[in-house]
Amino acid sequence: MEDVTKLKLIHYAIFLIPIPSSESDLAKFSSLRLLALRTDPSLFGSTYARELAFTPEIWRSSLDLDGRVTFVVSDDERGGKWIGTMSLLGPDALRNIPHDIPKEILRRGELFNVVGLWVHPDHRGQGLGSRLVRAGFDYVKNYSRGSMEDISMDNKLCIEKLVMLKASKDNEGARALYAKEGFLEWEDGDAAWMIRTVS
Numbered sequence: 001m002e003d004v005t006k007l008k009l010i011h012y013a014i015f016l017i018p019i020p021s022s023e024s025d026l027a028k029f030s031s032l033r034l035l036a037l038r039t040d041p042s043l044f045g046s047t048y049a050r051e052l053a054f055t056p057e058i059w060r061s062s063l064d065l066d067g068r069v070t071f072v073v074s075d076d077e078r079g080g081k082w083i084g085t086m087s088l089l090g091p092d093a094l095r096n097i098p099h100d101i102p103k104e105i106l107r108r109g110e111l112f113n114v115v116g117l118w119v120h121p122d123h124r125g126q127g128l129g130s131r132l133v134r135a136g137f138d139y140v141k142n143y144s145r146g147s148m149e150d151i152s153m154d155n156k157l158c159i160e161k162l163v164m165l166k167a168s169k170d171n172e173g174a175r176a177l178y179a180k181e182g183f184l185e186w187e188d189g190d191a192a193w194m195i196r197t198v199s
């Protein structure tokens with residue numbers, strides 16, 4: 001018997017937005033992000049009103065931030081329309097922007113923070129959220145920083161790569177997805193960090 005789930009997924013593609021981002025990619029990404037903030041206002045650490053006021057320069061500096069990569073899901077049945085996204089803030093980004101990651105996590109290794117995971121409601125429940133997260137894992141596995149060249153092989157092996165994120169405790173759907181993808185809870189007061197190693 002044919003696997004219906006696989007057939008459904010065939011017309012979706014997941015890819016990284018090339019940096020520096022083109023004008024067209026910036027326009028598509030800002031529309032997608034604003035739609036996410038309008039559709040699920042309680043699930044992100046930002047608001048529709050705040051980001052609606054972003055200038056093109058702010059969108060560009062956010063998307064092209066050094067150490068940030070952004071994945072997109074496109075629906076090839078609908079002319080390549082962008083219907084899902086997720087970003088990873090890698091070690092270089094986290095060094096240069098304010099964040100509230102607990103020190104105990106920061107000390108553990110090379111960190112990658114998942115932010116802005118969103119799948120359009122019409123396309124949920126088909127495995128796309130998981131595919132975005134796994135695309136992130138593949139990126140992290142293959143990641144190596146230029147300066148790592150100078151580190152001895154023994155020390156390279158000691159550096160643990162960690163993927164982490166913060167998801168509201170009320171957001172049961174997202175937390176179930178992350179748990180399914182191997183993330184464990186990191187209790188830190190009210191904050192709801194989840195974390196997993198990638199090797």
Ligand SMILES: CC(C)(COP(=O)(O)OP(=O)(O)OC[C@H]1O[C@@H](n2cnc3c(N)ncnc32)[C@H](O)[C@@H]1OP(=O)(O)O)[C@@H](O)C(=O)NCCC(=O)NCCS
Pocket residue numbers: 040043116117118119120123124125126127128129130131165166167168171172173174176177178180
């Ligand atoms: C969370 C979100 C990205 C999931 O996207 P999705 O494409 O529907 O997720 P998937 O189909 O890949 O689901 C994978 C697994 O996650 C879990 N899951 C996803 N949505 C769920 C829900 N609403 N309730 C319970 N479990 C859920 C299930 O275990 C599912 O596996 P299963 O289908 O085999 O049971 C999507 O619902 C969304 O964009 N939500 C709003 C934004 C958001 O919460 N972002 C995360 C901020 S931290």
